[in-house]
Amino acid sequence: MDANEEFKKxxxxxxxxxxxxxxxxxxNGRLWYRGYTIEDLAQNCSFEEVTYLLLYExxxxxxxxxxxxxxxxxxxxxxDRVLTLMKTFPKAMNSMECMRTAVSALAEGEPDxxxxxxxxxxASALSMTAKFPTIAAYQYRLRNGMELIxxxxxxxxxxxxxxxxxxxxxxxxxxxxxxxxxxxxxEHSFNASTFAVRVTVSTLSDMYSAMTTGLGVLxxxxxxxxxxxxxxxxxxxxxxxxVDAYVDKALANHEKIMGIGHRIYKTTDPRAAILKKMxxxxxxxxxxMKWFNICDSIEKKMIKEKNLHPNVDFYSSVVYHMxxxxxxxxxxxxxxxxxxxxxxxxxxxYSDNRLIRPVDNYIGPxxxxxxxxxxxx
Ligand code: COA
Numbered sequence: 171m172d173a174n175e176e177f178k179k180x181x182x183x184x185x186x187x188x189x190x191x192x193x194x195x196x197x198n199g200r201l202w203y204r205g206y207t208i209e210d211l212a213q214n215c216s217f218e219e220v221t222y223l224l225l226y227e228x229x230x231x232x233x234x235x236x237x238x239x240x241x242x243x244x245x246x247x248x249x250d251r252v253l254t255l256m257k258t259f260p261k262a263m264n265s266m267e268c269m270r271t272a273v274s275a276l277a278e279g280e281p282d283x284x285x286x287x288x289x290x291x292x293a294s295a296l297s298m299t300a301k302f303p304t305i306a307a308y309q310y311r312l313r314n315g316m317e318l319i320x321x322x323x324x325x326x327x328x329x330x331x332x333x334x335x336x337x338x339x340x341x342x343x344x345x346x347x348x349x350x351x352x353x354x355x356x357e358h359s360f361n362a363s364t365f366a367v368r369v370t371v372s373t374l375s376d377m378y379s380a381m382t383t384g385l386g387v388l389x390x391x392x393x394x395x396x397x398x399x400x401x402x403x404x405x406x407x408x409x410x411x412x413v414d415a416y417v418d419k420a421l422a423n424h425e426k427i428m429g430i431g432h433r434i435y436k437t438t439d440p441r442a443a444i445l446k447k448m449x450x451x452x453x454x455x456x457x458x459m460k461w462f463n464i465c466d467s468i469e470k471k472m473i474k475e476k477n478l479h480p481n482v483d484f485y486s487s488v489v490y491h492m493x494x495x496x497x498x499x500x501x502x503x504x505x506x507x508x509x510x511x512x513x514x515x516x517x518x519x520y521s522d523n524r525l526i527r528p529v530d531n532y533i534g535p536x537x538x539x540x541x542x543x544x545x546x547x
Contacts, residue, residue, distance in 0.1 A: 307334035357511030429484030
């Protein structure tokens with residue numbers, strides 16, 4: 171490559187592969203999973219249903235959904251050795267560091283992916299999908315010196331997660347809210363963590379390595395880490411009357427407003443639109459509109475100043491807060507949902523694999539005169 175040849179910083183706009191999983195229309199703010207609109211899926215489906223759709227390429231019928239849900243519910247508990255390991259984690263480890271380490275430790279010597287059949291990868295995907303909420307809830311309770319609440323097979327994926335965190339059986343509204351939030355977070359084409367999962371799989375590494383990669387990439391504040399940063403920002407602003415000054419100062423200092431902006435969406439992120447409605451309804455039910463109103467005001471200001479819109483992490487922070495979720499769990503909740511998309515992409519990559527290995531545009535020197543160690547200044 172010529173040193174002056176143009177490249178796209180951050181791979182913006184680069185097509186990196188074919189996929190049948192998800193379509194994002196950033197110009198018009200539209201999103202489909204396997205051909206179904208996000209609006210239909212969010213309104214009508216559970217996490218289990220959409221996970222089945224992503225993994226098996228069709229919506230399940232009633233029997234298939236029942237079997238699939240039972241299969242997930244039956245493998246939520248984590249091995250004792252992983253729990254023992256989690257008990258050694260320092261309190262300072264944050265939720266994503268705990269999840270990344272515990273998920274990596276779930277592996278038990280995966281078969282060589284050169285010879286493994288697809289059902290081995292599928293089994294690993296289902297096992298981790300079932301266990302992610304348990305790991306997230308256990309690390310939260312361990313870090314806060316609370317008694318562990320073990321998974322309850324009789325509850326749905328969403329309800330069981332809320333139960334393991336709060337210790338209370340959730341209401342229908344709470345369950346439906348977190349379930350819808352999961353559906354909105356499960357998948358989003360070649361985003362950074364999903365692409366990283368595909369790169370990992372393309373080396374014919376195993377599913378546990380791939381999901382551990384996904385967690386490490388999701389954690390960053392420009393990706394899923396923004397979820398936690400939003401509520402911290404709202405608390406710093408604290409009053410709707412402070413929004414203009416806060417945003418003006420941040421923009422003057424070239425700082426990012428968390429939960430705003432997106433590489434693909436040039437208009438409203440359709441997931442944010444659904445989450446905004448949900449945040450408003452939950453806040454109104456709780457008679458606590460403060461955080462929603464701050465968000466709404468930031469949204470208006472950022473559209474006016476920069477024509478930048480809220481992304482999926484913006485109003486979800488208010489949803490989690492209204493559901494009583496601890497703030498430092500926001501990115502972990504994203505991960506609990508996103509493992510479905512990661513798994514679907516891993517399976518798609520395994521099924522038609524070629525090593526992903528781009529090139530760089532080398533801009534350093536060549537043929538420098540070598541100086542032996544003893545003669546170096
Ligand atoms: N706050 C303020 N300005 C922002 C911004 C934000 N959240 N997001 C983008 N911008 C501005 C940049 O400062 C830049 O302005 P400039 O051209 O005047 O220098 C321009 O928009 C392009 O930003 P850039 O970071 O190059 O866009 P990107 O496509 O690489 O980044 C994000 C996309 C999501 C990383 C970016 O919007 C961001 O950092 N958002 C906040 C973090 C976040 O919410 N992440 C979750 C994504 S789902």
